[in-house]
Structures are given as C-alpha cells and as structure tokens.
Amino acid sequence: MARLPASPEKIIASYGPHLNYAPREGYPGRDEPDDSVKTHCCFCGMQCGIQLLVKNNKVVGFEPWMEFPFNQGRLCPKGVERYMQDNHPDRLMEPLQRVEGEGFKPIGWDAALDKVTSEIKRIQTAYGPNAFSILSGVSLTNEKSYLMGKFARVAVKTANLDYNGRLCMVSAGAGNKKAFGLDRTSNNYTDLEHAEVIIVTGANVSETFPTLTYWLWRARDNGAKLIVVDPRVIPLARTADIHLPVKPGTDSALYGAMLKYLADHDMLDHDFIDHHTTGFDATIAAVQDYTLEWAEAVTGIEKEKIQQAAELWGRAKTSFLLHARGIEHHSKGVENVLGCINLVLATGRIGRPYCGYGTITGQGNGQGGREHGHKCDQLPGNRDITNPADRQYIAGVWGIPEPELPGKGLTAWELIEAIHRGEVKGLLSICFNPLVSLPNNNYVREALEKLEFYVCIDFFLSETARHADIVLAGSLHEEEEGTVTTAEGRVVRIRRAVTPPGNARADTDIIQALAARLGAGDKFNFADSEAIFNELRIASKGGTADYYGITYKKIEDNMGIFWPCPSEDHPGTPRLWEDKKFATADGKAHFNPVQFREPSEVTDAEYPVVLTTGRVVSQYLSGTQTRRIGKLVDQIPEPLLEIHPELAQRYNIRQRETVRVTTRRGTADFPANIVETIRKDTVFIPYHWPGRKSANQLTIGTLDPVSKIPEFKVCACRLEPLGVFTKPGEIPAFGSI
Ligand SMILES: Nc1nc2c(c(=O)[nH]1)N[C@H]1C(S)=C(S)[C@@H](COP(=O)(O)OP(=O)(O)OC[C@H]3O[C@@H](n4cnc5c(=O)[nH]c(N)nc54)[C@H](O)[C@@H]3O)O[C@H]1N2
Ligand SMILES: Nc1nc2c(c(=O)[nH]1)N[C@H]1C(S)=C(S)[C@@H](COP(=O)(O)OP(=O)(O)OC[C@H]3O[C@@H](n4cnc5c(=O)[nH]c(N)nc54)[C@H](O)[C@@H]3O)O[C@H]1N2
Ligand code: SF4
Ligand SMILES: [Mo]
Secondary structure, eight states: OOOOOOOHHHHHHHHOGGGOOOOOSSOTTSOOOSEEEEEEOSSSTTOOEEEEEEETTEEEEEEEOTTOTTTTTOOOHHHHHGGGGTTOTTOOOSOEEEETTTEEEEOOHHHHHHHHHHHHHHHHHHHOGGGEEEEEOTTSOHHHHHHHHHIIIIIIOOSOEEEGGGGTTHHHHHHHHHHHSSOSOSSOGGGGGGOSEEEEESOOHHHHSGGGHHHHHHHHHTTOEEEEEOSBOOHHHHTOSEEEOOOTTOHHHHHHHHHHHHHHTTOOOHHHHHHHEEOHHHHHHHTTTOOHHHHHHHHOOOHHHHHHHHHHHHHOSSEEEEEOHHHHSSTTHHHHHHHHHHHHHHTTOOSBTTBEEEEOOOSTTTTGGGTSSOSTTEETTTEETTOHHHHHHHHHHHTSOGGGSOOOOOOHHHHHHHHHTTSOOEEEEESOOHHHHSSSHHHHHHHHHHOSEEEEEESSOOTTGGGOSEEEEOOOGGGSOEEEEOTTSEEEEEOOOSOOOTTOOOHHHHHHHHHIIIIIGGGOOOSSHHHHHHHHHHHHTTSSSOOTTOOHHHHHHHTOEESOOOSTTOOOOSSOOTTOOOSSTTSSEEOOOOOOOOOSSOOOSSSOEEEEEEOOTTOOTTSTTGGGOHHHHHHSOSOOEEEOHHHHHHTTOOTTEEEEEEOSSOEEEEEEEEOSSBOTTEEEEEOOOOGGGOGGGTOOOOBOTTTOOBOTTOEEEEEEEEEEEOOTTOOOSOOOO
C-alpha cells in the first residue's frame, strides 16, 4: 500500500528550520514512493529509527520516524544520507574472481561458492582445521552474527573466528563482566534526563553519537552538571561545567585520584559498598598514593579541576557516567573502564532511576553482535566457549557432540600475527575492512599478501576486498529482515525494504549455501531470518544475554524490547540492577583495584609528540560506505592533523601545510589544521581513509592483555612540515606509499 511521505512541517520539525532544509512538496521530479518502511539507520549504535522510502524495489529517500522513542525523528548527517548507498554505482552486483595480472572478473555463484569450499577444504586438509580463519563484523544483524558463529564452529569447524568488535567494545565488555557479570549499559538513555551530574569520558558524543546529545541537553535543561574528559575541547566540552583535558593514556590515574578524594572526604555510599559490593578495601589501598598533585603531574590536568570534578561527582544524588573508545582503545583499556566503574560503585549510584553507567556502544549492532557468538572466546547468549556447561548446552542446540565444538581461537589482531607466522593460511571476512581499520596497516597488508586464499563478502569492493581471491556480493542492512540491539540494550527490528540488486545475494543465503557445500546443510536450513532468531533465542536462554523471551512480534508491538528477557511474559529490562542482584557468581558488584601504568609507547626525544586517532561526524569507520556518499565527502573530504598553535609554532607548521608524521611503524602526510581545542602535546588524526591517507599507517598494535584491543588512542610520533600546501581533498604529489 502506498503511503504518502510526511508533510513538509514534519521535516522541518525534525531538523529545525535553522538547518535550512527546504520543505519539499511531495517529490518534485520524482514519483510518489511505493512504500515507506520503518527500520533503523545502518550506522552507529544509536540505531535511530528511520523510514526508508521505496520505489520500484529501490530506496529513493527517507522520512523521519517520529514515534521511535530514542531519537524521535532526529538523525545525524550520516543517517540523512545513508539511503544514498543503495543505488550507488559501485555496488557489487555479482561475485568476482581475482585473475592475476587482469584484476577482477565476474564469476557465477556456483563457481564462486565451489571455489571457496574447495579452498577451505584444501587448506584445512593440508594445514589443519584452524588454518582457515574467519573475521566477522557487527554492522551485521543479530541473526547474521549468530549464523557466523555457528557457521565457523559447525560448518567450517575452525576455532579461529573473531570480529571487528575486537577493535571496539571488548575493553568495556571485559570490564563490565568483571564488575557486574554482564555486559550492557545499566539504564536506557531516558534516565539521563534527571541525572544531577554526568561524566562523559573519551566520547566525542556530538560527532559520534549525535542524536544522544538530545538526552544530554534534556539533562542540562533540568540543571545537570556536565564533566567532559577528553584531550580535545570536543563540541560537548564547550558547554560543559568542567572539561578535563587529559593527556592520552593517563585516564586511570585521574579516576584513581578522584576515588581517593571521595574516600578522603567521606563522599562514599558505605551502605551500598558494604551490602552490595566486594573488593573495596583492596581498591582503595591501590590508590592510597594518588594525591591530586600526583594526578596533575601524570594527567596534565590542573589539580583544582580534578578536585572540582570529584566534588561534583561525590556530592550528587543522581548521576550517569558514560564512556566510549577514548578510554577503551588502550593497552590498559580494561583498567580504565574499571577505574570508571569504581567511581560509580563507590557512590552507589547504579540500579536506581537517573543513576547509571555505561559504555556507549559504537557500531550499529555493537551490542547484540557482542553477545551471540562470533567472538573467538564466546558462544551465544554471551556464553563462555571454555566453560563445559556452556559448551554442552550449545552443542545440544546445534545437534553436535560437545567434543566437536572447537575451543577458543585467536583474536583479530592475533590472527594477523598468525598469518605472518604461517599458521593461518586462509581467511573469510564479512563486514570487516581490516586493511583500513587495524593498526599498523603496512603489517596487515603483508599478512593479506601471505594468505593462500582469501574470500570477502561485502557490497562494496573495500580496500581489503581488493586483496581477495573471491569477492561475494552480499547485502545491505535494508535488504534482509532481522534484529539489532541498540547501545541502550533495546532489541529492535530491521526491515527488508528492498531485495539485493542484480546478482547480489542476501548474506544469510551466502552463508547457508557455503555451509551446505561444506556438508552441514541440515544445520543451516533456516527458512528466513525469524527462524534464525528463534534458534538464537533458545541458544541464548539461560545465558547472561538472555533473549529467550523476545519475539519478532513483541519487538514490533513495543518498538523494541530490552534484554535480558528470559520468558515470553517478561517485559524486558530497561534498567538493570534495581534489585541489587548483580550477574556475578556471588550476586555482588565487584570493585577491581586499578593502578596507573604508562601506555605501551611514551614520547621521547626521537618521537616527542603524542598521537591519538578517532572520528569525524560525516565519515563512518573505515569509510567504505561514507566515502562513497558525495555530501558526506563534501563535509569532510580528507583527514587533517589537528594541532595546537603552540605546537605548530614549535615546528614552524602553518595552516594547511602538509605535515609528515612519523612513528616507529610508518610515515604519512596530512594537511595541518591548527586549532586551540587540543592539548599542546598531542595531535589528532581521524582514521576513516585508506592508503596514503590512513592514520593506521602510524598506529601501534600493542594489545590490552585482557581484552586484546589495540592501542589506537596513543602512540608517539614526530612532525615535519613539508612546505607544501594542498587544496581540500587533494593528495600531495609525493607520499609514503
Ligand atoms: N561520525 C561517526 N560516528 C561514529 C563512528 C564513526 O566512524 N563516525 N563510529 C561508531 C563506532 S564503531 C564507535 S566505536 C564510536 C566511537 O565513538 P568515540 O569513542 O566517541 O569516538 P573517537 O573519535 O574514536 O574517540 C572519542 C574521543 O576520545 C578522545 N581521546 C583520545 N585519547 C583519549 C584518552 O586517552 N582519554 C580520553 N578520556 N579521551 C581520549 C578523542 O579526543 C576523541 O574525542 O563512534 C560510533 N559513531
Ligand atoms: N586508528 C584507529 N583505527 C580504528 C579506530 C580508531 O579509533 N582509530 N576505531 C576502531 C573501531 S572502534 C572500529 S568499530 C573499527 C571498524 O572497522 P571495520 O569494521 O573494519 O570498518 P567498517 O567500515 O565497518 O568495515 C565494514 C565493512 O563491511 C561492509 N559492511 C557493512 N555492513 C555490512 C553488511 O550488512 N553485510 C556485509 N556483507 N558487509 C557489510 C562495509 O562495506 C565495510 O567494507 O575500526 C577500528 N579502527
Ligand atoms: S546517530 Fe548513528 S544511528 Fe543515528 S542517524 Fe546518526 S549514524 Fe545513524
Ligand atoms: Mo567501534
């Protein structure tokens, strides 16, 4: 049934007249769409509700979805432009084979799938089952994530499966599990509204989770005090009550000193600590020497500001602490996270209205995708692949003997190292562009070149896909039914708006076809996504991420259900821990002692400047999708080196001058953007670009020992102005690669 697009007033209402969106009378020059489909944005973890407009099986535009409770129609620039990728000329329409010396040639599906299957078998016969590895991603729905985990273990029978969340949420996940026994934001974001104090640390919310700022503004309107911790004066910091410009890699010193201050000034919730936690004494003992003066020397933040922040946090009745990758992308990412959690537990402000804590999940399905078993150490429901009972249960659901279930495999970065060592010879990747997104990408490229066989499933020919022997043309978010779990923990429905174009195929069809060829067809004969979800429900039953009680219908009727939801009559759990029964074995929340240690690489005479990396508002991750959308490229066409005027002066660097940045891993050139909004000892480069524009030519592959996340947020570099000036988007006529 054709539905009319929303009225011009609705468009104005959702973006605000100040943005100067011209109201459109229907669609001038365009026919009325056939349909509008309520689904979610394919990009970040906010998973904003959106309506896609469809004409002749093509997505031709969008309308706000005003009723969806989180974003209420609001969208950021990426959400507004996302529909542009559907009819993109670069869209892969058929499988491709790389022919040496000739490039990619189309190949039929049967031949492509046969080739993949025979190569998997050849490599596993020659080198053992784990010599074939799989990398997956969490832009994939819950159904696809679950399917990938089952595919690796049951059809390919390899232990070596990991996912791109390894670059993203794992430090938070590990910290949350240690402290709470469960890995989810404690409250939905509406609880921000009446928090008295909010700490946002290592999260550039206005650029990376723009629609979340609405809830922060609501809180501000209600009088909330805002503390922002970031080496840069990010947009959110400009309105904050206190901005703590932390030196990259020193957060745990800051949180430790704040904790000591709370203890010394009697701002602890003793009742909560005594009855609902363990480990407090050891945790306080660990920070006994962390005076404000010491913290100032380590973090570079004035001690008065640290004191003010501790006072505000300590005296509040309600509060929320949010963090993202700024504190997690470290070789002590888990310790940073635990440092934050210690502050929350010490004040007992969790499990109550307007009192919460959480990591802000990054990728579209960063939450659900880290629960259902495509991590190297995990089975569905956030079960542990090394736990005998968990293994027995999942083997039962999958109908295989428990000993056949592979054990724990290598993490994403460790897989790259194993390829270098010659232990891993084959790779299948889906929804992951490691050549751009992993650190030290010269090393990653060498690994890809060493593989005997590489197959990539994507809808665009990503930079990594160019190294593939076979590229399988997969599907976009809006081309299959499914579910994702938002950063709040709300499981929502993704709708199929159109079918894959040309000869492209749905991701789930491709995986099932491969499984059948590998002899596991009887375990991969799902009729549709709902059938996969129903098996996932059973597989997650009794796990900490329990989805058993969630059904497609229930999600649709309620615009989402918060897990855990253990039974069909359970309403879901927007706010965790109201009963103070934590998901740990002893039911208590656990303090964890944290002592400061340095980042893996500190500055010295040779590399005297701190380098940190991250994001800009109009580009997304490795950029495969957003670098193809004209308006987003126009907004930010290239990575710039953010540098403070004083540091620029020291090296005689002028605005837009090309600067050569060198680390122990490589060299890359970026135009300078001289700004006062960054620390004087630190430079920042966004990482969304490949090749010569890639920040990951410079970054370091040191991992957190627990979470195995790479240290994207801090390494040491040196700077050299090259006397060359380019126009935006232009590449200088020289470079490192
Ligand atoms: N526009 C856009 N939005 C996105 C994405 C995107 O690619 N583009 N990606 C999505 C994904 S997957 C993710 S993970 C999230 C990431 O979201 P964020 O974590 O918000 O993004 P980043 O820019 O990686 O890092 C955040 C901030 O950390 C700061 N920082 C650097 N080092 C330190 C440090 O040592 N301590 C502290 N406290 N802060 C530090 C940086 O200055 C930066 O402002 O964004 C999601 N949303
Ligand atoms: N220096 C530096 N590096 C970083 C970071 C940083 O802050 N600094 N951040 C890290 C973080 S937090 C993250 S999350 C990673 C992300 O890094 P990646 O996961 O490698 O980045 P994506 O761009 O999401 O790559 C996903 C690929 O999958 C494809 N894709 C998307 N959706 C689908 C789908 O539904 N089906 C199929 N078949 N393919 C799909 C896209 O076209 C793209 O080619 O980067 C990390 N790298
Ligand atoms: S905030 Fe995230 S989910 Fe919402 S429109 Fe922007 S990219 Fe999409
Ligand atoms: Mo991420």
